[in-house]
Every structure is written in C-alpha cells, then in structure tokens.
Amino acid sequence: MFFCSEAYVLNKEKIGEKDLLLELLTPSGKILSIAKGAQKSKRRFVNVLEEFNFIYAHFRKKGQEEIPILEVADLKYLPENLRKDYSKFLLFSYINEVLSQVSYPKLEVEYFFWIKEFLKLVNELSLESTFKVKALEILKSYFEWNFMGFLGWKPQLDYCVSCYRVIQRLYYFSIPLGGILCINCKDGESFLLDQGVIELLRKFIKIPINLKEFLSMLTFSEVKTLIELGEKYVSYFLSYKGKSLRILKEALSNGKIS
Numbered sequence: 001m002f003f004c005s006e007a008y009v010l011n012k013e014k015i016g017e018k019d020l021l022l023e024l025l026t027p028s029g030k031i032l033s034i035a036k037g038a039q040k041s042k043r044r045f046v047n048v049l050e051e052f053n054f055i056y057a058h059f060r061k062k063g064q065e066e067i068p069i070l071e072v073a074d075l076k077y078l079p080e081n082l083r084k085d086y087s088k089f090l091l092f093s094y095i096n097e098v099l100s101q102v103s104y105p106k107l108e109v110e111y112f113f114w115i116k117e118f119l120k121l122v123n124e125l126s127l128e129s130t131f132k133v134k135a136l137e138i139l140k141s142y143f144e145w146n147f148m149g150f151l152g153w154k155p156q157l158d159y160c161v162s163c164y165r166v167i168q169r170l171y172y173f174s175i176p177l178g179g180i181l182c183i184n185c186k187d188g189e190s191f192l193l194d195q196g197v198i199e200l201l202r203k204f205i206k207i208p209i210n211l212k213e214f215l216s217m218l219t220f221s222e223v224k225t226l227i228e229l230g231e232k233y234v235s236y237f238l239s240y241k242g243k244s245l246r247i248l249k250e251a252l253s254n255g256k257i258s
C-alpha cells in the first residue's frame with residue numbers, strides 16, 4: 001500500500017549504519033517511519049529529513065503492523081533561521097519534545113496547520129536583541145496555552161466554572177478546575193487574578209492572533225503573570241519529562257540569548 005502526506009519532522013534517530021527512524025507529525029496524527037539508506041544516500045534525502053522541516057512524504061506500507069517506509073520526501077518548508085538562531089532553536093527543541101511525548105487524539109488537522117503557521121512565524125520574526133528574551137518567553141507561553149487548548153484543557157474564562165455565573169469583578173483562577181471562579185465559589189487552591197491578566201489570556205488563546213502586534217503591546221508585569229501561570233497550568237496537566245525545557249529556561253534566565 002502506498003500513501004502520501006505532508007509531515008513535520010519531530011525527530012530522527014539512526015538505526016544501524018544505514019537507516020533512519022523518523023517521528024513525523026502529520027495532519028492525521030503522529031507516525032513513525034523508516035527511511036532506508038538515508039544515512040548513506042545523501043542524494044535521495046539531501047537536507048530534507050532534518051528536524052523542524054515540513055516535507056511531503058511518500059510512504060509504502062506492507063502489512064498492518066509494519067512501520068511504513070519513507071520512499072521519497074520533498075521539502076516543503078525549511079525554517080533556516082531556527083538553525084542559525086540558537087534561541088529559536090531551543091524554543092522549537094522544547095516544542096518538538098512536547099509534541100513527541102504528548103498524544104493528542106483530536107483535532108489533528110487544525111492542530112497540524114496551527115503548528116506550521118506558528119513555526120513559520122517564529123522563523124521569520126525578526127527580534128530586536130533588547131526585547132528578545134521577553135519575546136521568546138511570550139512565544140513559549142503562547143505555544144503552551146494554545147497547545148493545552150488543543151488537548152481539551154482550554155481554560156474557561158467566560159464564567160465561573162463552579163456556579164456558571166458571569167463574573168463582574170474579582171476573578172479567582174483554579175488550575176485543577178481549569179478556569180475562573182467567582183468570590184462565592186473560590187476554594188483553597190484558587191488565587192486572585194488581575195482582570196488585566198484574564199483579558200490578556202482571553203486574547204492569547206483566541207487564535208488566530210496577530211502575534212507581532214501582540215508582542216509589542218504587552219507590559220512586562222501582565223505578561224510575567226501569564227507566563228508563570230501557563231507554566232503551572234501545563235505542568236499540572238501534562239506529564240512532560242524532557243530536558244529541553246530546562247535548557248531553554250536556563251538560556252532565557254541567564255541572558256545567553258543572541
């Protein structure tokens with residue numbers, strides 16, 4: 001059986017001396033595929049099977065249980081700046097690690113194209129050095145919040161998650177309940193959140209978004225809360241265990257970003 005698909009290269013791993021095992025994200029989910037002879041034959045797959053590339057892949061599959069063989073791959077989009085810019089590279093290493101570890105059975109098509117648009121945007125975005133750490137933190141948080149949305153954990157920000165009343169003032173946020181609580185329903189695990197942060201988060205998770213414009217209008221204190229809350233939210237729901245996040249955060253916090 002033959003089939004074709006657009007695919008995003010999440011990972012590649014050497015098998016023996018000749019072959020590569022690829023982990024690919026496609027519009028119909030993640031798949032593993034073997035590229036025979038890809039370590040040796042540079043001609044067939046020259047620069048194509050690299051992490052962060054979007055390819056158009058032609059597969060051949062024998063039995064139901066067999067891993068599909070990658071016969072031919074054409075390059076669709078090569079994010080050159082991610083390879084030249086270390087901080088962008090670290091950001092997407094983290095994203096790829098999350099995508100690789102976490103399963104997302106729903107919304108594959110929309111999800112795939114959202115990742116593609118986001119990667120293109122980050123690749124093409126020119127970031128002034130003075131603003132770069134903040135921009136990268138925001139981009140990371142933007143990915144995290146929206147990724148949670150795709151997994152079905154989009155925070156509920158329109159009404160109290162307990163009594164369903166619309167909240168006028170005094171918003172409490174509960175991570176375990178995944179949304180806001182009113183003053184009557186607040187519990188020991190919820191905490192008061194500034195209305196400005198709630199409004200910012202509403203905009204943040206409403207895609208598509210003009211990220212360039214968004215990046216320029218944020219104030220640091222608002223965005224700091226949003227970033228910290230996002231991290232807690234992600235770590236509460238996801239069982240992500242990777243080293244890329246630590247490396248990215250270290251680079252961001254000690255300013256080793258160029």
Ligand SMILES: [Zn+2]
Binds near residue numbers: 163165182183
């Ligand atoms: Zn309530």
